[in-house]
Amino acid sequence: MQHIETLIKEKLNSDIRFVEGLNACMNCGICTAICPAAEFYDYDPRTMLTIVQSGNLQKIRELLESDTIWYCGQCMSCKTRCPRHNCPGLVISVLRKISQETGAFTQSRMGRQQYLLRKGLGNALLNIGYSLHPSFIKPADHPEQGPVWQWIFENASEIYKTVGANLDEEGPGVLRKIDKEAMTEFRAIFEETGCLELFRLIDQYSSIKALELGITNEANQPDMDQYLHFIENEQETSY
Amino acid sequence: MQTETSKNWSQFNKDIANDHYYYLRSCIRQNFFPGSEVAFLDILRNKLGKTIYDDASHTTCAGIGYHCDIVPFETIQALAARHFSLMTEKGLKHAVVSCVTSFGIYSEILDTWNHFPESLEKTRNALRKSTGREFELPENVVHCSDIVYKFRKEIKDQAKHTLTNTKTGKPLKIVDHIGCHYAKIFPERGVGGAEFPKVLTGMITAWGGETVDYPERRHCCGFGFRHYFVKNNRSYSLSNSKKKFESMEPFQPDAIVTNCPGCNLFLDRWQYTLEQIERKTYGQQGQGIPVLTYEELAGLVLGYDPWKLGLQFHQVEVEPFLDKMGIAYKKGDKYKNLDGKIIGERPMVNELNIV
Numbered sequence A: 001m002q003h004i005e006t007l008i009k010e011k012l013n014s015d016i017r018f019v020e021g022l023n024a025c026m027n028c029g030i031c032t033a034i035c036p037a038a039e040f041y042d043y044d045p046r047t048m049l050t051i052v053q054s055g056n057l058q059k060i061r062e063l064l065e066s067d068t069i070w071y072c073g074q075c076m077s078c079k080t081r082c083p084r085h086n087c088p089g090l091v092i093s094v095l096r097k098i099s100q101e102t103g104a105f106t107q108s109r110m111g112r113q114q115y116l117l118r119k120g121l122g123n124a125l126l127n128i129g130y131s132l133h134p135s136f137i138k139p140a141d142h143p144e145q146g147p148v149w150q151w152i153f154e155n156a157s158e159i160y161k162t163v164g165a166n167l168d169e170e171g172p173g174v175l176r177k178i179d180k181e182a183m184t185e186f187r188a189i190f191e192e193t194g195c196l197e198l199f200r201l202i203d204q205y206s207s208i209k210a211l212e213l214g215i216t217n218e219a220n221q222p223d224m225d226q227y228l229h230f231i232e233n234e235q236e237t238s239y
Numbered sequence B: 001m002q003t004e005t006s007k008n009w010s011q012f013n014k015d016i017a018n019d020h021y022y023y024l025r026s027c028i029r030q031n032f033f034p035g036s037e038v039a040f041l042d043i044l045r046n047k048l049g050k051t052i053y054d055d056a057s058h059t060t061c062a063g064i065g066y067h068c069d070i071v072p073f074e075t076i077q078a079l080a081a082r083h084f085s086l087m088t089e090k091g092l093k094h095a096v097v098s099c100v101t102s103f104g105i106y107s108e109i110l111d112t113w114n115h116f117p118e119s120l121e122k123t124r125n126a127l128r129k130s131t132g133r134e135f136e137l138p139e140n141v142v143h144c145s146d147i148v149y150k151f152r153k154e155i156k157d158q159a160k161h162t163l164t165n166t167k168t169g170k171p172l173k174i175v176d177h178i179g180c181h182y183a184k185i186f187p188e189r190g191v192g193g194a195e196f197p198k199v200l201t202g203m204i205t206a207w208g209g210e211t212v213d214y215p216e217r218r219h220c221c222g223f224g225f226r227h228y229f230v231k232n233n234r235s236y237s238l239s240n241s242k243k244k245f246e247s248m249e250p251f252q253p254d255a256i257v258t259n260c261p262g263c264n265l266f267l268d269r270w271q272y273t274l275e276q277i278e279r280k281t282y283g284q285q286g287q288g289i290p291v292l293t294y295e296e297l298a299g300l301v302l303g304y305d306p307w308k309l310g311l312q313f314h315q316v317e318v319e320p321f322l323d324k325m326g327i328a329y330k331k332g333d334k335y336k337n338l339d340g341k342i343i344g345e346r347p348m349v350n351e352l353n354i355v
């Protein structure tokens, strides 16, 4: 326990975004007044900054294990208005990173969702060099996209051509296939800068959590497909 | 209602390069508004006589991954550095970024390198080690909407249509929605700053339209990154957009124009969702409010064909807006492929005109 708290302290102080994001918060609450997440969630950036500023590692640790840090929508509206030039949204980014590096994220429902993002978005990035592709946005998972998207999804190769896109083809243009050479460099950057290590940590801590929750296969190993399904559908009251 | 804030805008006159650009594409726009990316290049090259390099070798900036917290800051710094390296290779110095999230990312990175030179050094080493590349810092990094804003008068000079209701002769009322990361993080990097951004209102008024001020004008669309990508959290995104629609409804706007790919998507799709869930629409005569990108708006002013611009990619029907502008179009062409054949089973129009 002591070890994790020391680690948290080290990680906080070594992140330049933490140095940039927090300069003497005076607790005025302007960030909370403008924060869209504070309006729709039980979330208050002012309190969050007060805790972080207090340096109380026990409380910071509780924050890392809670849903709270995952409510922020990263709009950065708080940055514009803070009279002390703090950026609660940036401090949140640092806390989220540490939560993942220490495994604390698996202790909250909202935190556990990182495994969904790592699998979906993370794999998309590594496989194609884009955050998304028309084939990933399945109408069944995205009812809000409506019938027009359904039509586009089902007829993508023809429809993208009508506006001059270059879907999945060689050369420049909209939604072109990113070539092998570029993808090799892209992946090498992910490895060199610690992104793949972060993916491994998210995977590893999520497996431990699956085991702890008894989400296992016949060989008593974590069943990660089932775990994905579990966190995808996990409601506030279900755990 | 006209906005009366022009005196404050002059505080933020950002430097926007005049020519010889290097283009950095947006993931969301390529997927959902591909016609806008094509139109941007076409307007620049063929209407404004500028050069812009469209590089097949650039990738995502991974900004969405960064704000979803699965991609570290060090990674996006090195990815940005790789893009600067590609630019250096081409002898170019003016980056033009299509995505507002990316624009915020590049701004954050350049600001960090400026404040913490050791992080620039670290990034140079990481890029060298992983790819063998070197790079020079760009001289100018702007968002695509900055460029269209800069040349709004040249676009007006070639206009085939204005933002006027051709039936009443009155200016069309257009709500501007600026993506949060355009200027809320670094107000000095946005035309007009964060409080009075004029990047879109400048276009609207130059082309004959009227801007609309409403209480929740600066409120986020609600993307929230992880809040949209995780299905269970999507109501956050919807709730924020709903707050905006309710606030703009009394002003009865003719259209919304955005400069952010995500905002454009959500303000379009959440109107459909709210119509489905609550049978509620926010536009005139029970219709939705068309949501356009600034290139779509510029393209219509310049006389581009609406379906070449990709207006068929929108869920909220744009035809009422085209009719007001007096734009002639063939309704049937909306669903045709390049050979003139109807593609697939066309989506059905319901009684509320939100297709």
Ligand code: SF4
Pocket: A024, A025, A026, A027, A028, A029, A030, A031, A032, A045, A046, A049, A081, A082, A083, A084, A085, A086, A087, A088
């Ligand atoms: S606005 Fe700034 S100073 Fe005020 S509570 Fe928020 S972070 Fe602290």
Ligand code: SF4
Pocket: A031, A034, A035, A036, A037, A038, A045, A071, A072, A073, A074, A075, A076, A077, A078, A079, A088, A089, A090, A092
């Ligand atoms: S960045 Fe996060 S904390 Fe800041 S205003 Fe937006 S949602 Fe609130």
